[in-house]
Amino acid sequence: MEEKISNLGELGEFGLIKHLTRDFPLxxxxxxxxxxxxxxxxxxxxxxxxxxxxxLVEGIHFDLSYxxxxxxxxxxxxxxxxxxxxxxxxxxxxxxxxxxxxRFGIEYLDKIYEGIRHACEVYEVDLVGGDTTSSYSGLIxxxxxxxxxxxxxxxxRSGAKDNDLLVVSGDLGGAYIGLQVLEREKSxxxxxxxxxxxxxxxxYPIQRQLKPEARKDIPELLEKLGVLPxxxxxxxxxxxxxALHLSDSSNLGVRIYExxxxxxxxxxxxxxxxxxxxxxxxxNGGEDYELLFTIPLEDHDKIKGNPHFSVxxxxxxxxxxxxxxxxxxxxxxxxxxxxxxxxxxxxxPQQD
Ligand code: ADP
Ligand code: MG
Numbered sequence: 001m002e003e004k005i006s007n008l009g010e011l012g013e014f015g016l017i018k019h020l021t022r023d024f025p026l027x028x029x030x031x032x033x034x035x036x037x038x039x040x041x042x043x044x045x046x047x048x049x050x051x052x053x054x055x056l057v058e059g060i061h062f063d064l065s066y067x068x069x070x071x072x073x074x075x076x077x078x079x080x081x082x083x084x085x086x087x088x089x090x091x092x093x094x095x096x097x098x099x100x101x102x103r104f105g106i107e108y109l110d111k112i113y114e115g116i117r118h119a120c121e122v123y124e125v126d127l128v129g130g131d132t133t134s135s136y137s138g139l140i141x142x143x144x145x146x147x148x149x150x151x152x153x154x155x156x157r158s159g160a161k162d163n164d165l166l167v168v169s170g171d172l173g174g175a176y177i178g179l180q181v182l183e184r185e186k187s188x189x190x191x192x193x194x195x196x197x198x199x200x201x202x203x204y205p206i207q208r209q210l211k212p213e214a215r216k217d218i219p220e221l222l223e224k225l226g227v228l229p230x231x232x233x234x235x236x237x238x239x240x241x242x243a244l245h246l247s248d249s250s251n252l253g254v255r256i257y258e259x260x261x262x263x264x265x266x267x268x269x270x271x272x273x274x275x276x277x278x279x280x281x282x283x284n285g286g287e288d289y290e291l292l293f294t295i296p297l298e299d300h301d302k303i304k305g306n307p308h309f310s311v312x313x314x315x316x317x318x319x320x321x322x323x324x325x326x327x328x329x330x331x332x333x334x335x336x337x338x339x340x341x342x343x344x345x346x347x348x349p350q351q352d
């Protein structure tokens with residue numbers, strides 16, 4: 001599109017919607033009608049439909065001074081799709097609700113939609129609708145994701161059994177320590193705008209924070225390996241909190257072994273620099289968007305040695321409690337600290 005309009009007021013609501021959503025072709029068979037009517041029309045011929053929403057609020061979930069708008073759009077989609085994958089489902093459509101103030105130019109919103117479009121391509125989902133409104137203060141991005149799954153393959157939080165193995169994909173703690181790096185660089189920059197930070201050593205954790213990926217590959221891989229998790233959840237608030245969710249929903253205890261928690265060497269190095277315990281960050285940091293799931297003991301051989309998976313513990317009878325087994329063998333109760341408890345100042349945002 002050639003038109004160059006940087007003032008949202010000039011464009012008007014309908015012009016803006018038309019502009020932002022102009023380039024979103026439909027690719028899913030279940031998308032009958034997308035943007036342009038009062039509602040989208042979908043058709044699912046079999047199986048179950050799953051629906052999940054997440055909201056990202058400026059100043060709470062992101063800081064525009066270091067979150068590039070393309071990444072923000074991408075992340076908003078990815079974190080929603082992560083919830084769909086956690087149900088062992090395949091996402092098919094999203095809707096996008098956005099509230100903006102007129103301090104944002106159209107170019108800025110274009111970049112957010114560039115990120116959204118990129119995520120739609122990577123994860124093979126159709127943008128089929130949304131809503132656009134103005135906001136006096138911050139930017140709000142709320143996304144709803146829709147997906148499909150065979151009825152027999154849904155992985156709920158409540159399905160874990162006693163003695164099941166607790167498994168996590170990828171590695172943990174990167175997103176939180178990446179945020180610490182970004183916050184530090186922001187304050188350095190504010191003190192001395194001429195300083196050019198060298199962030200090359202922190203590339204991995206920063207990418208985990210700014211442009212996380214949802215684990216589309218994990219449900220596919222598990223299917224290929226012939227493993228159906230008995231329960232599953234995605235890690236948005238930290239390993240500890242999510243393990244407690246599985247434990248609560250399944251009415252079981254859980255044991256996590258500290259030495260089995262997967263943490264990338266670059267994350268360990270950054271934690272040392274910040275004088276933070278890498279285990280604490282992995283347990284409570286959050287925003288890693290890995291999948292945490294349980295499998296029956298008999299399936300261990302099917303995932304053993306696979307670089308995408310780490311067996312970090314197992315489920316127990318409820319009476320045995322929910323414990324972290326430290327490297328020295330000491331057992332410490334798992335706590336759902338989440339983001340808030342990690343920060344020193346009381347007015348720091350609560351992530352959800
Ligand atoms: P209504 O007045 O019925 O809510 P709108 O004018 O808000 O309709 O929206 C017109 C069409 O554009 C609808 O298909 C809606 O889903 C879509 N839409 C509106 N805002 C967005 C957005 N931010 N992203 C994607 N689609 C949107
Ligand atoms: Mg509307």
